[in-house]
Amino acid sequence: MADEDRRSFGRKADKGDSRRDGQQTPSPTSYTGSQTSLPGISAPQMPHSPALSAAMSVESQSSEFQASANRKPPFFFREEYAGLIVKGNFMTLAAKPVHVEEGEWLAHQVVEQFRLLEGMLAIIKVIDDRTGKPICNQETCPTMSAAGHTYAWLDQQRKPIKIPACSYIHHVQKWINGKISDPNLFPTDTSFALPSAYASGGMNTPGASTPIPAGPTNLDASLNSLAGKEWLGRSSGFPENFEGDIKSIYRQMARCYAHIYHGHWLDPFWHINAYKELNTCFIHFVNVGKLFGLIADKEMEPMQPLIDLWQEKGLLPSAQQTGSRPEAGQGAAA
Template identity: 50%
Template sequence: MPFRFTIPIRALRRPISPTKHAVVADPDPSRQGFTRANTKSNQNLKAQYNNGQAQSPVSQQAPPLPHITNSPSVPSTFSEQNTYVEQPKKFLDERYAKCSVKGNFLTLAAQPKNVELGEWLAHQLVEMNRLLTGMIQVIQEVDTNIGLALCNEQQCPTMSAGRLTYTWLENGRPAKIPAPQYIVRVQRWIVGKIHDEKTFPTAPPMPIDHTYISGDIGTPGPATQVGAIAAPPTNLNQSLATLSGVQDDWVGKTSGFPQHYHADVKAIIKQMFRCYAHLYHNHFTDPFWHLGRYTELNSCFVHFCTVAMYYDLISKKDMEPLQDLIDIFVRQGVIPKEAVQQHVS
């Protein structure tokens, strides 16, 4: 039989002697402060409780929160303009600020000695319009994947250039129209101006003693009736002083151009620049960079800027949408310094 170890039941019920586990008071009175019953905080709590000053935790109020100041890193007001971050433009990368044409562009812009200024500006306008039309045709090509032109009303609902949106005058009011419509209207308007015999006469100028005053009812008209010209763009109305005929001399007078010819040239230059601004801001990467034609676009634009700045045909304010790109071409010496010096508007 295996051995079993047993404990008497009486031993399990034996009470524990209180003398073994009782807390013995320290005979040193200086150490009595360390006992729980003699702490100062407990004495205060007992005194408050005994005097009826204790409050229920439910009735106690939480201490007021400190005032939180606005973080300097988070603005107090938000707006779309503050949170909008414009993506970096590829055309502002100097690696792509290259031209397909080498040499001094001033040789293409400078007026020959034996050519009158009005005739030379007319020649430059026709040439610059031809170059711009070639660049516009690139974005008018139809994308076979979507069946639409690269510049369409869905992707370009307005004639924009970065943060700026251009408007067209409709019924006397500026209106936002899709970029394809705006560009087509500009092209028709420029062609209409160039083919208007009253603005760009092709017949030899009449002798000075037979020259009629602008607006005279006896002014001879063209041999053939010219079709209607498209409505002009926004803010291109001529001033009354220009049309009143009070000036004795003007650009192109000896070549038979009207007094408002110089103003018309500036108006055409302004619209050409708007087209270039849209091409760079909205279509430089696709299609010009992808097709490897950005150097051709740069050459056309540099030629345009050289003529416009050298003859002071556009204001610096109107050139702001592409001013950063123009500064790059100026630093590189692609836009001649003579053109920069002559540009004072």
């Protein structure tokens, strides 16, 4: 893809419509999904490596959560609190433009989804005037939890350690920023975006008098194996591990959203009337993840009731549409 076309995406998007529809909903009187305050619990020492891999995390599910399955669901799982700040079908926003290479489109989408998530995370980092601490802190959220799921990092000895949610989120943001800023994983060199027919950079390449370097390759692989091997984004210069890495990024973003809902929906999102903005960012995130197979159903378990509600309303792709990867104007919902 030409450099100007790539910059037209910018791997960013204009700020979404922040209009509110003014619809009034009943005021919550209780909240079953909030985190219990556990003062005095100190967090284990974190590894010194600034590049913790998203694969370096594990998940557990408590029996206590399973035993409480019959309790009344949290407010964010109820239809009256599932509203959005925009109307329409989000599949249109996710549909790939016809003339855009798929790897390039997904790189743009992942960066955009991370931008939206960071906006929501910034809200739970605001200093609470009552405590003088961020809303999400070591005392309110001693672990990275969502419903009965607890997410743990692996330390340098590959042992799972439970850390406060604020520390977990900080490491996730740092890790994702490192990934999307890495030109080896998210290349921006225009020479890599040319049609694959000229990837070898021969002297007869149209419009050039010097060879154009080929995209990144595995030097340990034979030429015959590389010639017939394809992967997501190869023609735009994305490396072979690109798809696996963006799926890891998406998995960690899903965990951040799950913690935001289960730990902070009432305070602060309900209190500042921003829960519809949260819903709008999350439904867009889920829609892209489902359509392009970036997120597994297991990772969505803490938020599945809300996803089911939106699917029943036709706001998210059905099981038949999942993984179809529609292009704009070709089967995308209006």
